[in-house]
Amino acid sequence: QSTQSLKGKTVLITAGPTYEALDPVRFIGNHSSGKMGYSLAEEAANRGAQVILISGPSAEKTNNQNIQLHRVVSAKEMFDKVFENYENADIAIASAAVADYAPKEIAQEKIKKNDDSLTIELVKNPDILKTMGERKTKQFLVGFALETQNEEENAKGKLKKKNLNMIVLNSLRDEGAGFKGGTNKIKIITESSLTEFSLKSKTEVAKDILNFVEEQILK
Ligand code: C5P
Numbered sequence: 658q659s660t661q662s663l664k665g666k667t668v669l670i671t672a673g674p675t676y677e678a679l680d681p682v683r684f685i686g687n688h689s690s691g692k693m694g695y696s697l698a699e700e701a702a703n704r705g706a707q708v709i710l711i712s713g714p715s716a717e718k719t720n721n722q723n724i725q726l727h728r729v730v731s732a733k734e735m736f737d738k739v740f741e742n743y744e745n746a747d748i749a750i751a752s753a754a755v756a757d758y759a760p761k762e763i764a765q766e767k768i769k770k771n772d773d774s775l776t777i778e779l780v781k782n783p784d785i786l787k788t789m790g791e792r793k794t795k796q797f798l799v800g801f802a803l804e805t806q807n808e809e810e811n812a813k814g815k816l817k818k819k820n821l822n823m824i825v826l827n828s829l830r831d832e833g834a835g836f837k838g839g840t841n842k843i844k845i846i847t848e849s850s851l852t853e854f855s856l857k858s859k860t861e862v863a864k865d866i867l868n869f870v871e872e873q874i875l876k
Contacts, residue, residue, distance in 0.1 A: 662871055664705030669746035670698050671739060671753035671785065673713035675732045679777065680764035689754035691715030692839060693801075696863035697750055698724050704867065709746070711738045713753055732756050732782035739785055743792065748870060750799040751786040752825075758782060790820030797874055799866070800824045812846050822873065823847045825866060832856075845869050 672694020676684040695717040698710040702723035710719070711727045713735060719726055727742075729735045732755045743749065758779035768775070786800050800821045802812040805828075812826040826844040833840040833856050842856040845866070854865050 660703065661705035663701055663748075663867070666706045666747045667709065667745050668698075668701045668706040669709045669711070669739065669742055669749045670694050670701070671711050671713075671735060671751045671755075672698070673715035673717070674754050675713045675735055675756045675782075676730050677732065677756045677759035677782070678730075678763045679760050680766065680768045682767055685756060685758075685760065685779075686714070687754050687756065689713070689715075690838075691717045692859045693841060693862070694750075694752040695719060696859040697752060697866060700860070700863040700867050701748075706748075709742045711735055711742070711753075713755075732759060732785070736783045736785050736788070739789070740792075743789060743796070744794075746796050748797045748799070748874075749789055750866075750870075751789065752801050753785075754803070755785055756782055784819075786821070787819045793820055797822050797870060799870065802826045804828060809844070809846065809851065812844075816846060816848065823869065847873065 673691030674687045674689035676686045678684050691712055698708045699721060702708045702721045708724045710724050713729060727738050729738050759782050761778040761780045789798055798821045800815060800819055802815055802824055804811050808826055808828050812824050816824045824846050826846060827841055839859055840856055841859050841862045843854050843862055845852045
């Protein structure tokens with residue numbers, strides 16, 4: 658593809674984990690590094706896209722002129738930032754590992770250790786990607802699925818349920834795949850296709866994903 662193959666396109670990307678506060682010093686989070694999302698952002702920007710990167714807490718950095726970075730902490734903050742920007746997006750890629758649940762209440766003061774057990778009530782977070790699917794107008798919508806069982810079946814289910822154009826499946830069972838390291842091994846699923854890729858660096862995986870998106874858009 659030409660290096661400016663995404664010129665004129667706005668690409669919205671979510672990346673990283675979310676942190677759901679328990680009290681002023683503690684949170685519920687996950688091991689997502691944000692690497693996949695940042696790699697996608699760099700690659701899309703290199704192809705000439707205007708990138709809006711909405712990132713949870715991640716050690717990744719960018720100084721690409723074509724990337725507008727918004728840092729958020731919680732799923733709710735990510736939700737709000739996404740929908741401030743969603744309307745303008747031509748392509749939206751949800752690679753963030755959003756916490757499914759958040760503590761019902763955030764304690765004002767640090768929770769003390771008194772009793773032998775502590776119960777925390779969790780409530781469901783908004784599903785950002787599902788809402789993007791519901792509000793879809795022109796967007797080409799890409800989701801991720803990280804599954805530990807019945808991977809393909811579950812991913813296909815999500816494709817439908819969330820009204821996606823494609824879903825990227827990474828399996829925790831594959832060595833070197835998933836959300837922590839620098840490599841990934843993916844399958845791309847659309848309504849009518851399943852394509853398997855070999856294990857590669859997330860930079861290379863980002864190229865595969867965007868090549869696929871471009872092919873689908875031009876079809
Ligand atoms: O349903 P599940 O969480 O496995 O779906 C994963 C996909 O949905 C990922 O693309 C993730 O970024 C997105 N997601 C989201 N908001 C949530 C949960 C997941 O955008 N609250």
